Amino acid sequence: MSDIHGCFIEFNKMLKLIDFQESDELYILGDIFDRGPASAEMLWWATKQVPANVHFLLGNHEDMMLAADYNYYNRDRIKLRLSDSWASNYGFETLAQIRNFDKYNEKWEQEILDWVDCLPLFYDVQVNGRRFILVHAGLQSEVGLSSYFTMNSKKDYLINIEGCPCKQESQALLWDRNTWIVDKYEWPFDIVCGHTPTCGIPFEVLREFGFEIEQASEGKIAHIGARKHFIDCGVHKGYYLGCLRLDDMKEFYVKSLIDD
Numbered sequence: 001m002s003d004i005h006g007c008f009i010e011f012n013k014m015l016k017l018i019d020f021q022e023s024d025e026l027y028i029l030g031d032i033f034d035r036g037p038a039s040a041e042m043l044w045w046a047t048k049q050v051p052a053n054v055h056f057l058l059g060n061h062e063d064m065m066l067a068a069d070y071n072y073y074n075r076d077r078i079k080l081r082l083s084d085s086w087a088s089n090y091g092f093e094t095l096a097q098i099r100n101f102d103k104y105n106e107k108w109e110q111e112i113l114d115w116v117d118c119l120p121l122f123y124d125v126q127v128n129g130r131r132f133i134l135v136h137a138g139l140q141s142e143v144g145l146s147s148y149f150t151m152n153s154k155k156d157y158l159i160n161i162e163g164c165p166c167k168q169e170s171q172a173l174l175w176d177r178n179t180w181i182v183d184k185y186e187w188p189f190d191i192v193c194g195h196t197p198t199c200g201i202p203f204e205v206l207r208e209f210g211f212e213i214e215q216a217s218e219g220k221i222a223h224i225g226a227r228k229h230f231i232d233c234g235v236h237k238g239y240y241l242g243c244l245r246l247d248d249m250k251e252f253y254v255k256s257l258i259d260d
């Protein structure tokens, strides 16, 4: 799953729909808060109630929360200034949701930051002998191909992922969409990403440029070429929360409760 964006009710419906069990492994590819109505509930679950077989990635929204706080490290509460990019990306709303949450306490606010700070930027998993790289936004086939610059982020560095043609810039992994979607590089593994809601991908244009696209219907999981799988189904935009089962590539959907 990816980009739950505070849609905690849909998330719980999805856990029921997929009959999530102790023997399963669930990967959540970032952006669990901001935009939706229940960011605090989602963060409470992620920091306090999450079972050991659930694995989270850093998304650009988690990174923006960390960046907002970066200059104030060793402080007691999350600091957010108007000039922080999180401020214009639902930061104030989410912070208000967190501080108005009925289980709120200041220690938990600190725990949220510590938890976010430890989230990885990718997972490299094998499922039935098939290798998947799981990443929030995308990969890059050349250094500097994407144009994402750090915004005072704590996570600004190059990462080695085995089999990639170049080192990966952390900010591209978190933010890129335009160069990633149209990149025709032939990756030696499958890549599953979120970040770009599939309802906003210009599939007709991509088809004109020769891309093979598979998608059941608007807002559903989209496969660009054989190996790029886009699973942000725009739950915060009124579409779906999607879940892709890597064992057999079966797709699961919960309809969004938000009217867009």
Ligand SMILES: [Mn+2]
Pocket (backbone or CB within 6 Å): 031, 059, 060, 061, 136, 174, 194, 195, 196
């Ligand atoms: Mn994102």
